[in-house]
Amino acid sequence: xxxxxxxxxxxxxxxxxxxxxxxxxxxxxxxxxxxxxxxxxxxxxxxxxxxxxxxxxxxxxxxxxxxxxxxxxxxxxxxxxxxxxxxxxxxxxxxxxxxxxxxxxxxxxxxxxxxxxxx
Numbered sequence: 841x842x843x844x845x846x847x848x849x850x851x852x853x854x855x856x857x858x859x860x861x862x863x864x865x866x867x868x869x870x871x872x873x874x875x876x877x878x879x880x881x882x883x884x885x886x887x888x889x890x891x892x893x894x895x896x897x898x899x900x901x902x903x904x905x906x907x908x909x910x911x912x913x914x915x916x917x918x919x920x921x922x923x924x925x926x927x928x929x930x931x932x933x934x935x936x937x938x939x940x941x942x943x944x945x946x947x948x949x950x951x952x953x954x955x956x957x958x959x
Contacts, residue, residue: 848873848896855879862886866898874899926950932958 848870854862857880866875866888875898892898917923928950931939939952 844870850874851876853878856882857884857886858882859886863888866900867892869896869898871896872898874901876901876903878903928952930955930958932956 849868850870850872851874852865852869853876854865855878856862857877859882862882863886869875869892873896877900893900914923928946929942930953933954933956936954939954942952
C-alpha cells in the first residue's frame with residue numbers, strides 16, 4: 841500500500857495461491873480491484889477476509905487457460921519429455937516495465953522471463 845499511497849492496486853495476477861502471500865495480495869487491491877488466479881501450487885486452501893471483498897467490491901476470478909480433458913494427454917507428453925517452454929525473451933528484473941510493455945503490445949506466444957540475476 842506504501843507504493844500506491846494507500847490506494848491499492850487494480851489487478852493482482854497470482855498463479856501460486858500461497859497461503860501466506862495470497863491474503864496479502866487480496867488486501868493490496870484497490871476498491872473495485874480484481875484478483876485473477878491461474879494456479880494453486882501453494883495448495884487449494886487460502887484464508888480470505890470476505891469483509892475486504894464485500895466492502896471493497898472486489899472481483900476474484902479463476903483463469904486456468906486449460907481444459908480438464910487435456911490433462912491426461914499433457915501429462916503423458918510431459919513424461920515423454922516432449923513439452924518445451926516457449927521463451928520469447930529474458931530480461932533483467934530492472935527492466936520489469938519493459939516486460940509489461942511487451943506483454944501488453946505483443947500477441948506472441950512465448951514467455952517473457954524476468955531474471956533477477958541478470959545485470
